[in-house]
Amino acid sequence: MTTEKVPAMQKTDFIKAVAAKAEVSQKDAKQIIDAALDVIADALAQGHRVTLTGFGTFEVRQRQQREGVNPQTSEKITIPATRTPGFSASSTLKDRVRNGSSSDAA
Secondary structure (H helix, E strand, C coil), rough: CCCCCCCCHHHHHHHHHHHHHHHHHHHHHHHHHHHHHHHHHHHHCCCCCCCCCCEEEEEEEEEECEEEEECCCCCCECCCCCEEEEEEHHHHHHHHHHCCCCCCCC
């Protein structure tokens, strides 16, 4: 298995790509993307799931309290339970990633 580094798409690159694809200004695309991310974050903060059909589901996951070890002192510690955001990709998204196809090819 190769571990070649693939460049990450930063938020500014994402905004430019969305603006080009939707044929809107980068300013408008940024406002829409920021609003969508705020809606998702607010819903998760309230404990709701957000399902985007064909893309995936954002949800809050519960991590149970567990035992851990302080790496500096080797002392056993209790790591408290916590809520964390999670994402499950839809089968449609998984298939697109596996096949390497873009929506332009569809």
